[in-house]
Amino acid sequence: MEVEMKIRGLLVDPVTNSPIVVLKDVGSDTVLPIWVGVYEANAIAMEIEKLSTARPMTHDLIKNVLTGLETGVHKVVVTELKEDTFYAVIWLDRGGHAISIDSRPSDALALALRVDCPIFVDDEVLKNSKLTTNLSDKATGEELRKWLEGLNDDDLGRYKM
Secondary structure, three states: OEEEEEEEEEEEOOOOOOEEEEEEEOOOOEEEEEEOOHHHHHHHHHHHOOOOOOOOOHHHHHHHHHHHOOOEEEEEEEEEEEOOEEEEEEEEEEOOEEEEEEEOHHHHHHHHHHHOOOEEEEHHHHHHOOOOEEOOOOOOHHHHHHHHHHOOOOOOOOOEO
């Protein structure tokens, strides 16, 4: 089963200085942090802030190619958490045919923001992630930071980019 999520925020891990995308369940207070690379975090942040560049960035290029091929992005799904690494799939629709594309979650999320498609996480990923927690919509960046700081060293850095 898949759980619909939204990007709740983009933070920097106070211990490792690595960017973290925080996904939040649209139907509950469950959040899931996913550590991402600096460039992917930048691509996500630029789209969240609706900043444009003089030339298309990689995720903008992918969006433009898909549009040119008359192919839509149906959804993106974080499908697995295997050996501390998250996996994702981008689901395309072309002429009524579903096409699945293997992706890093960070790239799938950056594309999802650009094409405004739903983001899902497989419920097994949520169950298997030791870092899934419940924080309300009213949780501030400061509360998220405190939560991250409260994680122990075994938790932080476990998830590979």
